[in-house]
Amino acid sequence: MSLDFTAIDFETANGFRGSPCAVGLSKVRGGVIVEEASWLMRPPENHDAFDYHNVRIHGIRPEHVADRPRFGDLFPEIGAFIGDDVLAAHNAAFDLGVIRSGLEVSGLPGPAYDYVCTVMLSRRCYSLVSNSLPFAAEEAGVPLVNHHDAAEDARACAGILIDIAARNQANSIAELYLSLGLSIPQQQAFDPTRDSLSKATLTALAALGGTDPVRPFRSGWPEEGDNPAPSPDAEPGNPLYGQTVVFTGQLAMPRPEAKIRSAEMGARPESRVTARTSVLVVGDGFDAGDLRSGRLTGKAKRVLELHDRGQSIEVLSEGEFLQMVGGGGVCRN
Numbered sequence: 074m075s076l077d078f079t080a081i082d083f084e085t086a087n088g089f090r091g092s093p094c095a096v097g098l099s100k101v102r103g104g105v106i107v108e109e110a111s112w113l114m115r116p117p118e119n120h121d122a123f124d125y126h127n128v129r130i131h132g133i134r135p136e137h138v139a140d141r142p143r144f145g146d147l148f149p150e151i152g153a154f155i156g157d158d159v160l161a162a163h164n165a166a167f168d169l170g171v172i173r174s175g176l177e178v179s180g181l182p183g184p185a186y187d188y189v190c191t192v193m194l195s196r197r198c199y200s201l202v203s204n205s206l207p208f209a210a211e212e213a214g215v216p217l218v219n220h221h222d223a224a225e226d227a228r229a230c231a232g233i234l235i236d237i238a239a240r241n242q243a244n245s246i247a248e249l250y251l252s253l254g255l256s257i258p259q260q261q262a263f264d265p266t267r268d269s270l271s272k273a274t275l276t277a278l279a280a281l282g283g284t285d286p287v288r289p290f291r292s293g294w295p296e297e298g299d300n301p302a303p304s305p306d307a308e309p310g311n312p313l314y315g316q317t318v319v320f321t322g323q324l325a326m327p328r329p330e331a332k333i334r335s336a337e338m339g340a341r342p343e344s345r346v347t348a349r350t351s352v353l354v355v356g357d358g359f360d361a362g363d364l365r366s367g368r369l370t371g372k373a374k375r376v377l378e379l380h381d382r383g384q385s386i387e388v389l390s391e392g393e394f395l396q397m398v399g400g401g402g403v404c405r406n
Contacts, residue, residue, distance in 0.1 A: 074244060074245035074247060074248065075102065075103045075104070075244060075245060076101060076103060076104040076235065076238050076243070076244060076245055076246065077101060077102050077103070077158065077159075077245070077246075078101050078158050078159040078160070078161050078189070078231075078234065078246055079098055079099065079100045079101070079154070079155050079156075079158040079159070079160055079161070080098065080099040080101065080160075080161040080162065080227045080228070080230040080231035080234065081096065081097070081098050081155070081160055081161070081162050081168050081227055081230075082096065082097045082098075082162065082163070082168065082223045082224075082226035082227040082230060083095065083096050083167070083168050083171040083223065084096075084127075084130075084131040084133060084221060084223050085116070085127060085171065086116045086120075086121060086122065086123045086124065086127055086133075087116075087120070087122055087123065087124040087127055088124060088127075088395075089120055089174065089273065089276075089277040090167060090170045090171050090174050090175075090273050090396070091116070091117060091120055091170075091171065091173075091174030091175045091177065091178045091273065091274060091277060092116035092117070092120045092121065092122075092175075093114060093116055093144050093171050093175050094113065094114060094115070094116055094123075094131075094133050094137075094138055095111070095112070095113050095114065095131065095133055095223040096111065096112055096114070096151060096223050097109070097110075097111040097222070097223030097224035097225070097226060097227035097228070098110045098111065098151070098154050098155070098224075098227055099224075099227045099228045099230070099231040100154070100158070101231050101234075101235065104235050104238065104239070104244075105235075106228065106231055106232075108154075109224060109227070109228065110154050111223055111224035111227075112141070112147055112150070112151070113133065113137060113138050113141050114138060114141050114142060114143060114144050114147050115138045115139070115141050115142065115143045115144070116143070116144060116175070117143060117144055117145060117175055117178045117179045118143065119178070119281060120178055120277060121135075121143075123135050130221050131221040131222075131223075132221075143179070144175045144176075144179060145175070145176065145179030145180075145181050148172075148175070148176065148179075148181065152184065155186075159186075159187045159188060159189060159246050159257065160186050160187070160188040160189070161188070161189045161190075161191060161230055161231065161234050162188065162189075162190060162191070162230060163190070163191045163192055163206045163209070163226070163229075163230045163233070164190065164192045164312065164393065164396055164397065165188045165189065165190035165191075165192075165193075165258075165310075166190070166310070166311055166312060166396070166397055167396040167397075169186065169188055169260045170271065170273055172186075172260075173260065173263065173271050173274075174271055174273050174274045174277070176263075176265070177263075177265045177270050177271060177274045178274060178277065178278070180265060180266070181265070182262070182263060182264040182265065182266075183260075183262060183263050184262050185259055185260060185261050185262040186259065186260045187257050187258070187259050188257075188258060188259070188260060189234065189246060189250075189257065189258075190258075190310070190312060191209065191230050191233045191234050191237070192204050192209075192312050193310075193312055194233075194234065194237050194249075194253075195209040195212070195233065195237070196312070196387065197253060198237045198240060198241065198253075199212045199237075200385070201387070202364060202376070202377060202380045202386070202387065202388055203361045203364055203387060203388050203389075204387055205360075205361040205390075205393065206220060206226060206229055206230070206233075207220055207361060207362075208361060209229075209233050210229040210232065210233060212233075212236075213229075213232050213233045213235075213236035213237070214232075214236065215228075215229050215232030215233060215236070216229075217229045237249070241253065258309075258310040296327065296328060296329060297328055297329070297344045298327070298328060298329025298332055299329065299332070300332060300341075300342045300343055300344060301332060301333055301336040301342065302336065302341070303315075303336050303339045303340060303341050304336055304337050304338075304339060307337065307338055307339030308338070308339070309339070311338045311339060311397060312397050313335055313338040313339060313340040313352065313394075313397050313398070314338060314339035314340065315339060315340070316339075316340045316341070316351045316352045317340070317341045317342075317343055317349045317350050317351045317352065318332075318335045318340045318341065318342050318343070318350075318351075318352045318353075318354060319342070319343050319344065319345065319346050319350050319352070319353050319354070319372065320332070320342070320353075320354045320356070321353060321354070321355055321356065321370045321371075321372035321373060322355050322356030322357035322359065322370050322391075323356045323357050324354075324356040324391055325356070325391060325395075331354070331394070334398040335354075335394075335398065337398070338397065338398055340352070345372075346372050346375045346376055346379070348379075348384065350376070350379070350384075350386055351385060351386055351387065352386070352387050352388075352389060353372060353373060353376045353386065353387070353388050353389070354389045354390075354391060354394040355369075355370065355372075355373055355388060355389070355390060355391065356391045357370070359373075359390050359391070360390050360392075361388070361390065364377070364388060373388060376388055
């Protein structure tokens, strides 16, 4: 066996994960990147509006993809590049969700994929205050100059997985997961004409019909609400599963709803940072770079102190959190 896989990264036009406008892929054989591919594309019809916040992050505008094929037309080429490989992605719940939702709204079936999430592996194998792609790439010694360029992000993801395998003296994905006591997760094959649609797709379709509620922005001190118990039906492959989550700052959604969404993913929401806290979600437009600039809330500063003392704890932006719970975030990593 050898370390063989394909790393993938999508950028999306708007908050719906089924709106891909760019993809990057890096194919690895024997622990070495041997081939790369990337495409710009039009998102599926009726889901191709470009949101200002997404454009600000990745720089792709409607005119850049106006003459490109739609995702559904391009997917045969993407799928052919992947072949039977294990897929690696940084926050795989997002990128695998892009494939599923993008095909669902295109009326197309999707294949099954074994996959690995380098956010999950970074969390297990590194000790970082943020497992966002720039921090994990830096730890792995992988150059990342143009974050949110799909090709470069896929290349960085591949480098992180190669580094983690080397640190664990693993010669294959199967050997790496065995050494960590984990099972390789799989996204099942699906046919939207026969199978139930994903929650993200159902929400997007409801919004098209005008039945999706519009959440008003709420200023002032956020209402904490109750702390619901983790769902016993949650998917163990989600990056929030088994985590103890605290929220700080103003979120786009009401904080009680954020707690419910995290509990649905198998997390335990709490209201203050303690020795149990393993994830802090920061609102107010925070991104991982703010950890270095010092633009932090009191809770975030407390997290940095606990991390420096050896507590395993991680900081997420609201966008990263929303992608993990299947919501309308704009920045995954």
